[in-house]
Amino acid sequence: MTTAASRPTPAHELSTPQASISTTPKADLNPQGLPIPRGTVTASLSFFSPPADGSKPHNYVEPLPGVPQRNFGDKWVDVPINDLRGQESKFTLDNNAFEVLSGVSSSEHDFLDDEQIKRVYYPEVEKLVLDHVPGAKRVLLFDHTIRRSTPGAKRAPVTRVHIDQTPSSAESRVRFHLPEEADTLLASRYRIINIWRPLNGPVMASPLAVADSATTADEDLVPIEHRYPDRNGETAAVRHNPNQKWYYWSGMKNEERLLLKCFDSDETVGQWGRVPHTAFVDPRTPEGAVGRESIEVRALVFG
Template identity: 75%
Template sequence: MTTTAYLPTPAHHLSNPTSSSSHTTSDDVNFQGLPIPRGSVTASLSFYKAPEDGTPPHNYVEPLPGVPQRNWGDNWQNVELQDLRGLEHKFSLDDNAFDTFQNVPSEEREFKDDERIKRVYYPEVEKLLLDNVQGAKRVLLFDHTIRRPTGNRNPVTRVHIDQTPFSAAERVKSHLPNEAEELLKGRYRIINVWRPLNGPVMAFPLAVADSQTVQDEDLIPIEHRYPDRNGQTASVQYNPSQKWYYWSGMKNEDRLLLKCFDSDESVGAWGRVPHTAFENPNTPEGAVGRESIEVRALVFG
């Protein structure tokens, strides 16, 4: 299989195109002529609230009749989010558990057929990771989610991390059972590659926390109960020391890398990035709903 050659640009190598001029440019408005929300903003984020009965938090992936789908609550907090535009050079996967890339073209345009997405878009994501994630020697893309206002998967407006150390190891065992014993002895990471499909993003952008500002005590394992198995994600308790960011006006050629787990203990303390969609109070009335795709990858080496 051949893939399109491209040279993505780490966003921290670029300057903010809107910061050097006070004049309105094409980077300031979307195709509707509406202003793209920019700059720091204070928004309400949903954090973890423990079950009132003291039982371990859990969630039924397929709701059961007469049983609440989840037993924990929401703790809404107003949080200041800084705009990453112009600050990209300050962050990396190893230090902060997220990274940014611009000018990444794709031959996939519609994102309506799963098999075509796997055939065309997956190799592009694999190449991006192999070329830009330090130490990466092998990549396995294990699933993706498309979110559209008209679809059945809406933006998740709850602060979370997709994996825990337990569930990350289980992913390796599940997807590569014959090699898992050896692979688990080396470095393995789970990285999500997130991009919009109808950028620039106007509504419900993605917020990320600098992993260095997140304490282990802030992370709460949530048991996800499937009909045939149990999995885990992590919910996140509010801590005023957490520092939050969003990347304003993400375009279709932008890529946001989110590290959900890293087995390397030298950077493991920063190996997970809380994230959530949020309602930006500066989103102009009439802005189109956000469409996006996230591809999840096991990265070895």
């Protein structure tokens, strides 16, 4: 087990010398006048550490009384994380399993009511995917998650390297949501893509890091059984590999979108069909930075 001393320092405990603040160009400050961290940073990421007894790793989505929520551990490793800002066009869903978009407006501003999010924001996301994902002919948005760093929030940023889907769970998603059409849909290309954006950008605390899928080996990925009260699902944990190349998009704004491909049935881009990702503590986060709030919508993409 990792001790508390080995974990990254929470953002609210970090500080930035006053000299650093006073010398930061005004254009690179957030609305509160705090400096936005930019450029390559070395930060600690939490990778997979196998169960001590050699058993199959699992996680209880709803913890059971007196039972550990998961039987595997964390391996914290300091890794360099490169800034995507200024080199956005170098990365695509087919080549790297992530892609970024700028200048995206939305008519939804509150993100407090799930039904309103589905009514207003979902159609925007569906159009975004159809317009920007090559080959996409049909989109089914099957859920969303809002994460907030505030105390007592239902979901906080996840500080563990993971992939939301495995090949097995991706197929199960199609059969679960579209049972009558599943056999036909599974015979053609299908993908699962997460559409991620901040709600209170520019992001300064708990930014999202992604690993270039082309630098992630199959043997780095470990299926994790997720045990629900009525069914089991599966995600992938990730072992550390020094060959992995990590990135983040500094100071991500509300008008920017990060597309994360979690699965792709097209075997010609299979190696690049899954992107490890995690929130991380940026050691440069200035004191007083507002905790990150974000939403990710998960999409089945056919074609």
